[in-house]
Amino acid sequence: MARAPRQADIAAAAGVSQTTVSLILSGNTDGMRLSESTRQRVLKAAEKLGYVPDPVATRLASARNHMIGVYTFASAFPTDVDGFYYPILVGIEEEAAALGQDLVLFTGTGGLEAGLDDKTAIRRTADGKAAIRRTADDKAAIRRTADDKAAIRRTRIADGCLFFGRHVPEEPIDWLLGSGFPLVYIGRRDELDGRIPFVGVDYVAASAAVVDRLVSAGHREIRYLRSVDDALSSSDRERGVLAAAKSARLSERLVVRAADSEVGGLVERWREEGVTAVVVEETDTGTLSAALLEAVKGVRVPGELSVAVLGQPKDHPEVSGFEVPRRELGRRAVRVLVDQITSSGARRPEQVLLDCTPITGSTIGPVAPSA
Amino acid sequence: MARAPRQADIAAAAGVSQTTVSLILSGNTDGMRLSESTRQRVLKAAEKLGYVPDPVATRLASARNHMIGVYTFASAFPTDVDGFYYPILVGIEEEAAALGQDLVLFTGTGGLEAGLDDKTAIRRTADGKAAIRRTADDKAAIRRTADDKAAIRRTRIADGCLFFGRHVPEEPIDWLLGSGFPLVYIGRRDELDGRIPFVGVDYVAASAAVVDRLVSAGHREIRYLRSVDDALSSSDRERGVLAAAKSARLSERLVVRAADSEVGGLVERWREEGVTAVVVEETDTGTLSAALLEAVKGVRVPGELSVAVLGQPKDHPEVSGFEVPRRELGRRAVRVLVDQITSSGARRPEQVLLDCTPITGSTIGPVAPSA
DNA sequence: CTGAAAGCGCTTACAG
DNA sequence: CTGAAAGCGCTTACAG
Numbered sequence: 001m002a003r004a005p006r007q008a009d010i011a012a013a014a015g016v017s018q019t020t021v022s023l024i025l026s027g028n029t030d031g032m033r034l035s036e037s038t039r040q041r042v043l044k045a046a047e048k049l050g051y052v053p054d055p056v057a058t059r060l061a062s063a064r065n066h067m068i069g070v071y072t073f074a075s076a077f078p079t080d081v082d083g084f085y086y087p088i089l090v091g092i093e094e095e096a097a098a099l100g101q102d103l104v105l106f107t108g109t110g111g112l113e114a115g116l117d118d119k120t121a122i123r124r125t126a127d128g129k130a131a132i133r134r135t136a137d138d139k140a141a142i143r144r145t146a147d148d149k150a151a152i153r154r155t156r157i158a159d160g161c162l163f164f165g166r167h168v169p170e171e172p173i174d175w176l177l178g179s180g181f182p183l184v185y186i187g188r189r190d191e192l193d194g195r196i197p198f199v200g201v202d203y204v205a206a207s208a209a210v211v212d213r214l215v216s217a218g219h220r221e222i223r224y225l226r227s228v229d230d231a232l233s234s235s236d237r238e239r240g241v242l243a244a245a246k247s248a249r250l251s252e253r254l255v256v257r258a259a260d261s262e263v264g265g266l267v268e269r270w271r272e273e274g275v276t277a278v279v280v281e282e283t284d285t286g287t288l289s290a291a292l293l294e295a296v297k298g299v300r301v302p303g304e305l306s307v308a309v310l311g312q313p314k315d316h317p318e319v320s321g322f323e324v325p326r327r328e329l330g331r332r333a334v335r336v337l338v339d340q341i342t343s344s345g346a347r348r349p350e351q352v353l354l355d356c357t358p359i360t361g362s363t364i365g366p367v368a369p370s371a
Numbered sequence: 372m373a374r375a376p377r378q379a380d381i382a383a384a385a386g387v388s389q390t391t392v393s394l395i396l397s398g399n400t401d402g403m404r405l406s407e408s409t410r411q412r413v414l415k416a417a418e419k420l421g422y423v424p425d426p427v428a429t430r431l432a433s434a435r436n437h438m439i440g441v442y443t444f445a446s447a448f449p450t451d452v453d454g455f456y457y458p459i460l461v462g463i464e465e466e467a468a469a470l471g472q473d474l475v476l477f478t479g480t481g482g483l484e485a486g487l488d489d490k491t492a493i494r495r496t497a498d499g500k501a502a503i504r505r506t507a508d509d510k511a512a513i514r515r516t517a518d519d520k521a522a523i524r525r526t527r528i529a530d531g532c533l534f535f536g537r538h539v540p541e542e543p544i545d546w547l548l549g550s551g552f553p554l555v556y557i558g559r560r561d562e563l564d565g566r567i568p569f570v571g572v573d574y575v576a577a578s579a580a581v582v583d584r585l586v587s588a589g590h591r592e593i594r595y596l597r598s599v600d601d602a603l604s605s606s607d608r609e610r611g612v613l614a615a616a617k618s619a620r621l622s623e624r625l626v627v628r629a630a631d632s633e634v635g636g637l638v639e640r641w642r643e644e645g646v647t648a649v650v651v652e653e654t655d656t657g658t659l660s661a662a663l664l665e666a667v668k669g670v671r672v673p674g675e676l677s678v679a680v681l682g683q684p685k686d687h688p689e690v691s692g693f694e695v696p697r698r699e700l701g702r703r704a705v706r707v708l709v710d711q712i713t714s715s716g717a718r719r720p721e722q723v724l725l726d727c728t729p730i731t732g733s734t735i736g737p738v739a740p741s742a
Numbered sequence: 743c744t745g746a747a748a749g750c751g752c753t754t755a756c757a758g
Numbered sequence: 759c760t761g762a763a764a765g766c767g768c769t770t771a772c773a774g
Contacts, residue, residue, distance in 0.1 A: 004550065006766095018745090019746080020743095052525060054528075056431045075465075104474070104475050107467050153423040154423065157426040389751090429752055430766090432754080746774100747773095755763095
């Protein structure tokens, strides 16, 4: 076979106009009725020729192409935090497949633009082969921004786009939003005056619930170990912890920021101070909770020091904490996005928070009588 | 901001024609020279307006859009064999990013077409929301084929496509190939008279090398345990094993097909028969080698039964075998595909086999003197 | 009930 | 050295 059949070919075969073919195949027959016989003839011809609409042309002509973008600011397949992202991707793919959407993975700013001179920075080279020259000069940051912008704009090839990542490049996102392009962030966002649609996780409630459990078990000397990094998912957890501490009239000075390497020393000190329970943040890399669990393993006499994680550490199903609904996060984000794409009217941004499932675990015990 | 600036806007701003803008921005200035002043004016206007070419229009106008497709016949993010595919995806993304290519993940046949009636099977519904009705009737297989065809044709939205999967749907692939569409399979393929370009793994050589090692260690009573499933990666391994057995003048009746559940019994019997070494195929799910390692754990006296895996079993770095260069597989496939896309002339299909790295491991010992 | 025409934003001969 | 025109394969008013 030579070339893919197009509507014109079907039209010729069925003896109608190309317009009619388009009408029949796209089903956009609002108000109009095509005669059933024409309809059948066209359908038959289309099937015979093995017609499949050209998604590019479809999209250019301003209809939809059933592709949704996935934009990650780093790598879509990270190797260090794969356990974290993979389930989200699985959810995205599942729901996308269920809704008949293909996925476009934008490979972020790793592309050709990086390091090219100004003249060519605005476009990809024709042969797509220009070598990547990573420059560390002063303009790197500026270029990076420009790249983001360009990369984010490319996003519009799809009907809408999912965004991942710790930071929001406000200018391009604002631009997309302003142009009415459907987009949904994965993870709660409060930038741009709360105008960013997202599907996130209710870390506040889940974290408060964990502290509540400790309090119910009689703990009052609690420490909360969090990462030094400032992501919204971190501060949400901290807010939950503080809220629960406050309502239980615990000292609100329980929050401690620490790097992985400091955890060992902290645990020792806390034990001397009579701390009976430690709560630790679970981050995407999982190294902080791992450090704590390791530190605690050495010193812990069963029942003497309770431990809880704000999340679910890898390979430690026994630890008390909560499960982040990652797969559902992906699924739901796709659904919200597709809703946005298919609903014509511009509604206010949909912002969804998913609940976590508590993990009872076995690392929260009663306060040791000796303490 | 309202609408994205297009070439016409730049043209107006720079006082030139849209054609000139296209020429300058795309760099397709073969043979012709644009005056440097015009060039600068256009470039400046483009930058000022924040121009980024519309990838859809670019593609429709028959140029490239720097998107490469990834077509998996099942799920792109499988949950049961994730350890197998993930590194390949990582490699694909890395190289795609390096070459400035975006990735389009085609969500296979899970889409809307499944179960829709004939009239609408050839297209996606306009609103993308039609419920999925899974039918189990007689036509299911036929429809499945039709779906594959449609889904595979959709592939052409990209500049080229990578294909994964155990089977080759010959008709649509042949059609794509015939139309000159660039495609590369991941994994060796011998269908369609060897006309399918691929990047695969040299399992034959790697497997033979493993048997050679056992022979060098003095083993002659060897069994090769393979899955009942018939994939090319299985038969390649078997060929390597048989070739090595033959050249060592071992009995060529060493191949045993078995399901996971039968492994325990087999191992016991082999030990009674005086077998000194067992080689097992590593499949994508890894269950067969896991079953063997488990069975052997119980009975093995160190040095009494040597074990080797044709691959690298998860969580068992100590096992002798070889490492499949999965990440490189992904990277290389992208490179071959992009080469094919950018090279104008139709050359013969590029078929690449990658070497595996031997894993020395510690599970191959000398033949026990008692045996 | 159906068709001719314009247009989506580009690229690519073809003129001048 | 630069522009007018056709065309990529669709959709969408607009006529009839």
